Amino acid sequence: MLGEALWAQRGAYDRGASSAAEYWGAVAGAVGIEQLSEDEISEVQRADDRYFLRLDPAARSLIHDLARNQVRLALLSNASESFGAAVRRADWFEAFTLAVISGEERAVKPGREIFEVLLDVLAHETGECRSPRRSSSSMIARRTSTPRRRSASTPICGRATAMSTPRAPSTVR
Template sequence: MSKRNRRRTPPRPTVVFDFGGVLSAGHDPVPDVHELLGGDGETLGAALWAERDAYDRGAVSPAEYWGAVAAAVGVEQLSAQEISEVQEADNRYFLRLDPAARALLHDLARNRVRLALLSNASEAFGEAVRRADWFEAFTLAVISGEERAVKPEPEIYEVLLDVLAHETGGVSIPSSILFFDDRRDNVEAARALGIDAHLWPRNGEQHPEGTEHGAEIARRVLTERGIPLD
């Protein structure tokens, strides 16, 4: 066999994005939820985030989560319709894509780059994501609420690797995955497994002057890795 035939074909890269604060335009749904539930905004915000980890890991139901948030501002009980409305408000907020992130997705999709989501989010949000028009560009989504594990726990990254291996009909090579997340601990956990992970400054927050937008950081990294964007 010639040396040429013995060469291993480089693995096809996969670009994986977090959602909140990376693809989404912002990371604070509290004002939108406050419009429906009322009460003190700071109290509502504290309750929303205090309970969020359990909701994102699938440990509590929508009724339990939104019921706890509502109770914090004096709303004793939510009907099924009210729970649905609050969840939809939360979904709508996060599904507003950042313009620069949307443009990046467009360029990647146009070049047929394999895309995936890896997000700490509820099952309800996972369903909403898959209904979004832009999700057609994605091969898959790994949602923490569906997997009962959240970043930065190793288990959810292992789920991603397993799903990608299934999609490709072989073994998923961590170094062929480029991952962008707005939390440093999530990035470091991914790197510990060999994933090519990078920090994306959170959309919708103030950053020191001169901080690049995450989409610009991603474009530079992707170009360095030989992934087409033209």
């Protein structure tokens, strides 16, 4: 019952269409809990983040080996805004150059838009220019609810973006 409740609203939460209070309130309601306090919402969100931040030791080793060998890593995840903040604080994230999180972008995999955002960020990171392939973008800076729109003819060049979180590979142990 709890498992079903967790996943029933997860798509909207990971898409950024519902807040933590709305998502966890719906989960609680589905299992017979009338209301959660702000502290309870924070507690279950931290537990959810911890669950999804766990890494298999072999995966952790591989990530750090790649970073030590100057392989640039990007994280693209269907996850909530809260997870986006938590993942950037994770000890293993230091191996990554950037993260694009669906809840921050209001777009999810396997849809094309989230991959377009990733390509935009990577083009910025490498200093390349890229012409958008779609008529508009809803690239949204972290913790912002207002989309920035651009024309399909506007090239993407050297534009800073909040999704990019540079990490120096030399900091990886």
